Amino acid sequence: MSLLDYFKSSKPTSASIAKERLQILVAHERASLNQPSYLPKLKQELLQVIQKYFEVNENSISVNMEQDDERETLELNIILPDEETSKKSISTTNKGK
Amino acid sequence: MARIIVVTSGKGGVGKTTTSSAVAMGLAKKGHKTAVIDFDVGLRNLDLIMGCERRVVYDFVNVINGEATLNQALIKDKRCNNLYILPASQTRDKDALTQEGVGKVLDELSKGFKYIICDSPAGIERGANLAMYFADDAFVVTNPEVSSVRDSDRMLGILSSKSRRAEEGKEPIKEYLLLSRYSPERVKLGEMLSVDDVQDILSLHLLGVIPESKSVLNASNSGTPVILDEKSDAGQAYADIVARYLGEDKPHRFIEDKKGLFGKLFRSR
Ligand SMILES: Nc1ncnc2c1ncn2[C@@H]1O[C@H](COP(=O)(O)OP(=O)(O)OP(=O)(O)O)[C@@H](O)[C@H]1O
Ligand SMILES: [Mg+2]
Numbered sequence: 603m604s605l606l607d608y609f610k611s612s613k614p615t616s617a618s619i620a621k622e623r624l625q626i627l628v629a630h631e632r633a634s635l636n637q638p639s640y641l642p643k644l645k646q647e648l649l650q651v652i653q654k655y656f657e658v659n660e661n662s663i664s665v666n667m668e669q670d671d672e673r674e675t676l677e678l679n680i681i682l683p684d685e686e687t688s689k690k691s692i693s694t695t696n697k698g699k
Numbered sequence: 700m701a702r703i704i705v706v707t708s709g710k711g712g713v714g715k716t717t718t719s720s721a722v723a724m725g726l727a728k729k730g731h732k733t734a735v736i737d738f739d740v741g742l743r744n745l746d747l748i749m750g751c752e753r754r755v756v757y758d759f760v761n762v763i764n765g766e767a768t769l770n771q772a773l774i775k776d777k778r779c780n781n782l783y784i785l786p787a788s789q790t791r792d793k794d795a796l797t798q799e800g801v802g803k804v805l806d807e808l809s810k811g812f813k814y815i816i817c818d819s820p821a822g823i824e825r826g827a828n829l830a831m832y833f834a835d836d837a838f839v840v841t842n843p844e845v846s847s848v849r850d851s852d853r854m855l856g857i858l859s860s861k862s863r864r865a866e867e868g869k870e871p872i873k874e875y876l877l878l879s880r881y882s883p884e885r886v887k888l889g890e891m892l893s894v895d896d897v898q899d900i901l902s903l904h905l906l907g908v909i910p911e912s913k914s915v916l917n918a919s920n921s922g923t924p925v926i927l928d929e930k931s932d933a934g935q936a937y938a939d940i941v942a943r944y945l946g947e948d949k950p951h952r953f954i955e956d957k958k959g960l961f962g963k964l965f966r967s968r
Pocket of ligand 1 (some may be wrong): 708710711712713714715716717718739819820821879880881890909910911913915916919933
Protein backbone atom coordinates (compact mmCIF):
# COMPACT_ATOMS: atom_id res chain seq x y z
CA MET A 603 0.00 0.00 0.00
CA SER A 604 1.50 3.30 -1.03
CA LEU A 605 1.47 6.36 1.13
CA LEU A 606 -1.09 7.91 -1.17
CA ASP A 607 -3.39 4.94 -0.72
CA TYR A 608 -3.04 5.37 2.97
CA PHE A 609 -4.39 8.87 2.76
CA LYS A 610 -7.06 7.89 0.28
CA SER A 611 -8.45 5.00 2.29
CA SER A 612 -10.98 7.20 3.96
CA LYS A 613 -11.56 5.57 7.28
CA PRO A 614 -14.59 7.23 8.84
CA THR A 615 -13.55 9.75 11.46
CA SER A 616 -14.64 9.23 15.02
CA ALA A 617 -16.80 12.34 14.72
CA SER A 618 -18.69 10.91 11.76
CA ILE A 619 -19.25 7.67 13.65
CA ALA A 620 -20.53 9.71 16.59
CA LYS A 621 -22.92 11.60 14.36
CA GLU A 622 -24.28 8.47 12.75
CA ARG A 623 -24.84 6.77 16.11
CA LEU A 624 -26.56 9.86 17.44
CA GLN A 625 -28.85 10.21 14.46
CA ILE A 626 -30.08 6.66 14.84
CA LEU A 627 -30.45 6.88 18.60
CA VAL A 628 -32.18 10.23 18.66
CA ALA A 629 -34.66 9.21 15.97
CA HIS A 630 -35.45 6.10 17.97
CA GLU A 631 -35.83 7.97 21.25
CA ARG A 632 -38.01 10.67 19.76
CA ALA A 633 -40.31 8.00 18.38
CA SER A 634 -40.51 6.06 21.62
CA LEU A 635 -41.13 9.22 23.63
CA ASN A 636 -44.59 9.42 22.10
CA GLN A 637 -45.33 5.76 22.68
CA PRO A 638 -47.82 4.83 25.36
CA SER A 639 -46.18 3.58 28.53
CA TYR A 640 -47.96 0.22 28.41
CA LEU A 641 -46.25 -0.75 25.18
CA PRO A 642 -43.29 -2.62 26.72
CA LYS A 643 -45.71 -4.64 28.86
CA LEU A 644 -47.94 -5.38 25.90
CA LYS A 645 -44.88 -6.56 24.03
CA GLN A 646 -43.84 -8.86 26.89
CA GLU A 647 -47.28 -10.39 27.18
CA LEU A 648 -47.59 -10.91 23.45
CA LEU A 649 -44.20 -12.54 23.42
CA GLN A 650 -45.28 -14.97 26.12
CA VAL A 651 -48.32 -16.03 24.11
CA ILE A 652 -46.39 -16.42 20.90
CA GLN A 653 -43.66 -18.37 22.66
CA LYS A 654 -46.25 -21.06 23.44
CA TYR A 655 -46.36 -21.86 19.74
CA PHE A 656 -43.05 -20.76 18.31
CA GLU A 657 -39.51 -20.52 19.43
CA VAL A 658 -39.03 -16.82 19.22
CA ASN A 659 -37.15 -14.38 21.37
CA GLU A 660 -37.43 -10.72 22.23
CA ASN A 661 -35.62 -9.61 19.10
CA SER A 662 -38.05 -11.25 16.73
CA ILE A 663 -41.00 -9.21 17.81
CA SER A 664 -41.60 -5.53 17.43
CA VAL A 665 -44.56 -3.53 18.61
CA ASN A 666 -45.05 0.01 17.45
CA MET A 667 -47.67 2.61 17.88
CA GLU A 668 -47.91 5.39 15.38
CA GLN A 669 -50.19 8.32 15.36
CA ASP A 670 -51.19 10.73 12.67
CA ASP A 671 -54.06 13.16 12.52
CA GLU A 672 -56.64 10.61 11.52
CA ARG A 673 -55.82 7.44 13.35
CA GLU A 674 -53.63 5.49 15.67
CA THR A 675 -51.93 2.43 14.28
CA LEU A 676 -50.68 -0.47 16.31
CA GLU A 677 -48.14 -2.41 14.32
CA LEU A 678 -47.10 -5.88 15.38
CA ASN A 679 -44.29 -7.65 13.61
CA ILE A 680 -43.14 -11.17 14.42
CA ILE A 681 -40.41 -13.01 12.63
CA LEU A 682 -40.91 -16.76 12.94
CA PRO A 683 -37.94 -19.09 13.28
CA ASP A 684 -36.42 -20.66 10.16
CA GLU A 685 -36.67 -24.38 10.98
CA GLU A 686 -40.41 -24.48 11.40
CA THR A 687 -41.36 -22.48 8.40
CA SER A 688 -39.28 -20.92 5.71
CA LYS A 689 -39.20 -17.32 6.83
CA LYS A 690 -42.77 -16.78 7.49
CA SER A 691 -43.58 -13.48 8.96
CA ILE A 692 -46.77 -12.44 10.59
CA SER A 693 -47.53 -8.84 10.27
CA THR A 694 -50.69 -7.38 11.57
CA THR A 695 -51.75 -3.85 11.54
CA ASN A 696 -54.77 -2.80 13.37
CA LYS A 697 -56.16 0.54 12.48
CA GLY A 698 -58.83 2.72 13.87
CA LYS A 699 -59.36 4.65 17.01
CA MET B 700 -42.78 41.65 33.37
CA ALA B 701 -39.50 39.81 33.38
CA ARG B 702 -38.33 37.41 30.74
CA ILE B 703 -37.42 34.06 32.35
CA ILE B 704 -34.50 32.16 30.86
CA VAL B 705 -33.65 28.61 31.90
CA VAL B 706 -30.10 27.38 31.35
CA THR B 707 -30.44 23.65 30.97
CA SER B 708 -28.68 20.60 29.54
CA GLY B 709 -29.71 17.29 31.03
CA LYS B 710 -26.12 16.12 31.29
CA GLY B 711 -24.02 17.42 34.14
CA GLY B 712 -20.86 19.45 33.97
CA VAL B 713 -21.37 20.86 30.48
CA GLY B 714 -21.22 24.53 31.47
CA LYS B 715 -24.66 25.59 32.74
CA THR B 716 -23.40 27.50 35.76
CA THR B 717 -20.56 29.06 33.78
CA THR B 718 -23.13 30.15 31.21
CA SER B 719 -25.68 31.38 33.77
CA SER B 720 -23.14 33.58 35.51
CA ALA B 721 -21.73 34.95 32.27
CA VAL B 722 -25.08 35.65 30.65
CA ALA B 723 -26.50 37.22 33.81
CA MET B 724 -23.50 39.51 34.14
CA GLY B 725 -23.64 40.31 30.42
CA LEU B 726 -27.32 41.29 30.49
CA ALA B 727 -26.81 43.35 33.65
CA LYS B 728 -23.83 45.14 32.13
CA LYS B 729 -26.00 46.04 29.17
CA GLY B 730 -28.21 47.92 31.61
CA HIS B 731 -30.92 45.35 32.27
CA LYS B 732 -31.88 44.57 35.82
CA THR B 733 -31.14 40.87 36.10
CA ALA B 734 -31.49 38.17 38.74
CA VAL B 735 -29.78 34.81 38.55
CA ILE B 736 -31.17 31.91 40.59
CA ASP B 737 -29.39 28.71 41.56
CA PHE B 738 -31.85 25.79 41.32
CA ASP B 739 -29.25 23.21 42.31
CA VAL B 740 -30.62 22.59 45.79
CA GLY B 741 -28.17 20.64 47.90
CA LEU B 742 -25.22 21.42 45.64
CA ARG B 743 -25.10 25.17 45.34
CA ASN B 744 -22.23 26.48 43.26
CA LEU B 745 -23.42 29.58 41.50
CA ASP B 746 -22.41 31.68 44.53
CA LEU B 747 -18.82 30.47 44.13
CA ILE B 748 -18.70 31.14 40.39
CA MET B 749 -20.17 34.59 41.01
CA GLY B 750 -17.73 35.20 43.86
CA CYS B 751 -20.34 35.97 46.51
CA GLU B 752 -20.16 32.77 48.58
CA ARG B 753 -19.24 34.59 51.77
CA ARG B 754 -22.23 36.88 51.56
CA VAL B 755 -24.86 34.15 51.54
CA VAL B 756 -27.18 34.52 54.51
CA TYR B 757 -30.56 33.33 53.28
CA ASP B 758 -31.35 31.19 50.28
CA PHE B 759 -34.05 30.26 47.79
CA VAL B 760 -35.65 27.67 50.10
CA ASN B 761 -35.73 30.15 53.02
CA VAL B 762 -37.73 32.48 50.82
CA ILE B 763 -40.11 29.75 49.69
CA ASN B 764 -40.65 28.68 53.30
CA GLY B 765 -41.25 32.25 54.42
CA GLU B 766 -38.16 32.25 56.65
CA ALA B 767 -36.75 35.25 54.83
CA THR B 768 -38.02 37.85 52.42
CA LEU B 769 -36.83 37.95 48.86
CA ASN B 770 -35.01 41.18 49.52
CA GLN B 771 -33.14 39.62 52.42
CA ALA B 772 -32.04 36.67 50.34
CA LEU B 773 -31.02 38.46 47.14
CA ILE B 774 -27.31 39.27 47.01
CA LYS B 775 -26.41 42.40 45.14
CA ASP B 776 -23.38 41.98 42.92
CA LYS B 777 -20.45 44.21 43.85
CA ARG B 778 -19.29 44.76 40.27
CA CYS B 779 -22.58 45.58 38.63
CA ASN B 780 -25.49 47.12 40.45
CA ASN B 781 -28.08 45.74 38.02
CA LEU B 782 -27.26 42.18 39.04
CA TYR B 783 -28.65 40.11 41.91
CA ILE B 784 -27.99 36.51 42.91
CA LEU B 785 -30.41 34.17 44.66
CA PRO B 786 -28.37 31.28 46.05
CA ALA B 787 -29.59 27.70 46.35
CA SER B 788 -30.09 26.07 49.68
CA GLN B 789 -27.65 23.43 50.91
CA THR B 790 -30.48 21.37 52.39
CA ARG B 791 -30.53 17.73 51.53
CA ASP B 792 -34.30 17.74 51.40
CA LYS B 793 -35.02 17.09 47.75
CA ASP B 794 -38.59 18.24 48.04
CA ALA B 795 -37.69 21.67 49.40
CA LEU B 796 -38.62 23.29 46.09
CA THR B 797 -42.31 23.28 45.28
CA GLN B 798 -43.94 24.42 42.10
CA GLU B 799 -46.14 26.81 44.01
CA GLY B 800 -43.22 28.23 45.98
CA VAL B 801 -41.02 28.69 42.93
CA GLY B 802 -43.91 30.27 41.05
CA LYS B 803 -44.47 32.79 43.83
CA VAL B 804 -40.80 33.80 43.98
CA LEU B 805 -40.63 34.19 40.20
CA ASP B 806 -43.81 36.25 40.20
CA GLU B 807 -42.43 38.59 42.80
CA LEU B 808 -39.08 38.88 41.01
CA SER B 809 -40.86 39.52 37.72
CA LYS B 810 -42.20 42.80 39.05
CA GLY B 811 -38.80 44.38 39.54
CA PHE B 812 -36.50 42.61 37.11
CA LYS B 813 -36.08 42.56 33.35
CA TYR B 814 -34.40 39.15 33.11
CA ILE B 815 -34.43 36.14 35.41
CA ILE B 816 -31.84 33.46 34.72
CA CYS B 817 -32.55 30.01 36.16
CA ASP B 818 -29.40 27.91 36.53
CA SER B 819 -30.74 24.36 36.30
CA PRO B 820 -29.17 21.37 38.00
CA ALA B 821 -28.24 18.36 35.88
CA GLY B 822 -30.66 15.51 35.44
CA ILE B 823 -34.42 15.44 35.03
CA GLU B 824 -35.47 15.56 38.66
CA ARG B 825 -37.53 18.13 40.47
CA GLY B 826 -34.97 20.96 40.52
CA ALA B 827 -34.38 20.69 36.79
CA ASN B 828 -38.08 20.43 36.04
CA LEU B 829 -38.93 23.46 38.15
CA ALA B 830 -36.09 25.50 36.66
CA MET B 831 -37.64 25.05 33.23
CA TYR B 832 -41.32 25.01 34.13
CA PHE B 833 -41.86 28.78 34.18
CA ALA B 834 -39.37 29.65 31.42
CA ASP B 835 -39.97 31.84 28.40
CA ASP B 836 -36.62 31.02 26.81
CA ALA B 837 -34.35 28.01 27.15
CA PHE B 838 -30.60 28.12 26.67
CA VAL B 839 -29.67 24.53 25.94
CA VAL B 840 -26.00 24.14 26.80
CA THR B 841 -24.48 21.28 24.85
CA ASN B 842 -20.96 19.92 24.46
CA PRO B 843 -19.96 18.44 21.09
CA GLU B 844 -20.04 14.94 22.48
CA VAL B 845 -22.51 12.06 22.11
CA SER B 846 -24.00 11.86 25.58
CA SER B 847 -24.45 15.61 25.88
CA VAL B 848 -26.21 15.87 22.51
CA ARG B 849 -28.46 12.97 23.37
CA ASP B 850 -29.39 14.49 26.72
CA SER B 851 -30.07 17.86 25.12
CA ASP B 852 -32.47 16.19 22.73
CA ARG B 853 -34.28 14.61 25.65
CA MET B 854 -34.48 17.97 27.43
CA LEU B 855 -36.05 19.48 24.33
CA GLY B 856 -38.77 16.86 24.52
CA ILE B 857 -39.41 17.72 28.15
CA LEU B 858 -39.32 21.48 27.48
CA SER B 859 -42.04 21.15 24.91
CA SER B 860 -44.34 19.12 27.12
CA LYS B 861 -43.73 19.88 30.79
CA SER B 862 -43.72 23.63 30.99
CA ARG B 863 -46.23 26.24 32.00
CA ARG B 864 -46.37 27.52 28.44
CA ALA B 865 -47.12 24.01 27.15
CA GLU B 866 -49.75 23.38 29.80
CA GLU B 867 -51.47 26.69 29.23
CA GLY B 868 -51.36 26.22 25.47
CA LYS B 869 -49.30 29.37 25.01
CA GLU B 870 -46.58 30.03 22.50
CA PRO B 871 -43.88 27.43 23.23
CA ILE B 872 -40.61 28.16 25.03
CA LYS B 873 -38.01 29.62 22.65
CA GLU B 874 -35.09 27.23 22.50
CA TYR B 875 -31.53 28.28 21.78
CA LEU B 876 -28.40 26.20 21.35
CA LEU B 877 -25.20 27.18 23.14
CA LEU B 878 -22.47 24.83 21.99
CA SER B 879 -19.76 24.90 24.61
CA ARG B 880 -16.23 23.54 25.05
CA TYR B 881 -15.75 23.56 21.30
CA SER B 882 -12.33 22.82 19.79
CA PRO B 883 -12.15 23.84 16.13
CA GLU B 884 -8.80 22.05 15.82
CA ARG B 885 -10.29 18.76 16.92
CA VAL B 886 -13.32 19.26 14.68
CA LYS B 887 -10.96 19.75 11.75
CA LEU B 888 -9.20 16.49 12.59
CA GLY B 889 -12.53 14.68 12.66
CA GLU B 890 -12.23 14.04 16.37
CA MET B 891 -15.14 16.15 17.50
CA LEU B 892 -18.69 16.74 16.30
CA SER B 893 -18.91 20.02 14.39
CA VAL B 894 -21.52 22.74 14.88
CA ASP B 895 -23.21 21.48 11.72
CA ASP B 896 -23.21 17.89 12.96
CA VAL B 897 -24.89 18.93 16.19
CA GLN B 898 -27.33 21.15 14.34
CA ASP B 899 -28.23 18.30 11.95
CA ILE B 900 -29.46 16.46 15.01
CA LEU B 901 -30.89 19.16 17.26
CA SER B 902 -31.75 21.87 14.68
CA LEU B 903 -32.04 24.71 17.16
CA HIS B 904 -31.43 28.40 16.85
CA LEU B 905 -27.65 28.72 17.41
CA LEU B 906 -27.03 31.49 19.91
CA GLY B 907 -23.31 30.92 20.01
CA VAL B 908 -20.30 28.64 20.20
CA ILE B 909 -18.10 28.88 23.29
CA PRO B 910 -14.61 27.55 22.74
CA GLU B 911 -12.84 25.22 25.14
CA SER B 912 -10.85 27.76 27.08
CA LYS B 913 -8.45 28.00 29.97
CA SER B 914 -10.00 31.31 30.88
CA VAL B 915 -13.08 29.53 32.27
CA LEU B 916 -11.14 27.80 35.04
CA ASN B 917 -9.16 30.97 35.74
CA ALA B 918 -12.39 32.90 36.06
CA SER B 919 -13.97 30.37 38.39
CA ASN B 920 -10.83 30.27 40.52
CA SER B 921 -11.31 33.92 41.33
CA GLY B 922 -15.12 33.98 41.39
CA THR B 923 -15.43 36.21 38.34
CA PRO B 924 -17.95 35.47 35.59
CA VAL B 925 -15.78 34.75 32.56
CA ILE B 926 -17.56 37.43 30.51
CA LEU B 927 -15.67 40.02 32.57
CA ASP B 928 -12.42 38.68 31.14
CA GLU B 929 -12.92 40.66 27.98
CA LYS B 930 -9.65 39.58 26.42
CA SER B 931 -10.46 35.89 26.66
CA ASP B 932 -12.04 33.93 23.84
CA ALA B 933 -14.72 32.45 26.12
CA GLY B 934 -15.48 35.89 27.54
CA GLN B 935 -15.93 37.30 24.06
CA ALA B 936 -18.04 34.32 23.03
CA TYR B 937 -20.41 35.04 25.92
CA ALA B 938 -20.49 38.75 25.13
CA ASP B 939 -21.53 37.86 21.56
CA ILE B 940 -24.18 35.50 22.91
CA VAL B 941 -25.70 38.22 25.09
CA ALA B 942 -25.65 40.67 22.20
CA ARG B 943 -27.29 38.18 19.84
CA TYR B 944 -29.93 37.36 22.40
CA LEU B 945 -30.72 41.05 22.67
CA GLY B 946 -31.17 41.18 18.91
CA GLU B 947 -27.81 42.47 17.74
CA ASP B 948 -26.45 41.01 14.56
CA LYS B 949 -23.08 39.43 15.38
CA PRO B 950 -21.35 37.02 13.03
CA HIS B 951 -20.37 33.74 14.68
CA ARG B 952 -16.80 33.41 15.84
CA PHE B 953 -14.75 30.58 17.35
CA ILE B 954 -16.10 28.03 14.87
CA GLU B 955 -13.15 27.95 12.46
CA ASP B 956 -9.69 26.74 13.30
CA LYS B 957 -7.54 29.83 13.03
CA LYS B 958 -4.45 28.42 14.62
CA GLY B 959 -3.40 26.34 11.62
CA LEU B 960 -0.21 27.27 9.78
CA PHE B 961 -2.05 28.16 6.58
CA GLY B 962 -4.61 30.12 8.46
CA LYS B 963 -1.83 32.18 9.95
CA LEU B 964 -0.01 32.67 6.65
CA PHE B 965 -3.01 33.65 4.63
CA ARG B 966 -5.01 35.67 7.01
CA SER B 967 -4.76 39.33 6.23
CA ARG B 968 -5.09 40.62 9.74
N1 LIG C 1 -15.77 26.75 27.68
C1 LIG C 1 -15.15 26.03 28.63
N2 LIG C 1 -13.84 25.74 28.51
C2 LIG C 1 -13.19 25.02 29.46
N3 LIG C 1 -13.78 24.57 30.57
C3 LIG C 1 -15.09 24.81 30.76
C4 LIG C 1 -15.85 25.56 29.80
N4 LIG C 1 -17.12 25.65 30.26
C5 LIG C 1 -17.15 25.00 31.44
N5 LIG C 1 -15.94 24.50 31.76
C6 LIG C 1 -15.56 23.74 32.97
O1 LIG C 1 -16.42 22.64 33.08
C7 LIG C 1 -16.75 22.39 34.43
C8 LIG C 1 -18.24 22.37 34.62
O2 LIG C 1 -18.77 23.67 34.37
P1 LIG C 1 -20.11 24.16 35.05
O3 LIG C 1 -20.01 24.05 36.53
O4 LIG C 1 -20.45 25.48 34.47
O5 LIG C 1 -21.10 23.05 34.50
P2 LIG C 1 -22.59 22.74 34.97
O6 LIG C 1 -23.31 22.29 33.74
O7 LIG C 1 -23.15 23.88 35.72
O8 LIG C 1 -22.36 21.51 35.96
P3 LIG C 1 -23.48 20.83 36.91
O9 LIG C 1 -24.30 19.96 36.01
O10 LIG C 1 -22.67 20.06 37.89
O11 LIG C 1 -24.27 21.94 37.52
C9 LIG C 1 -16.05 23.47 35.24
O12 LIG C 1 -14.88 22.94 35.77
C10 LIG C 1 -15.76 24.55 34.24
O13 LIG C 1 -14.60 25.25 34.58
MG1 LIG D 1 -24.12 23.92 37.66
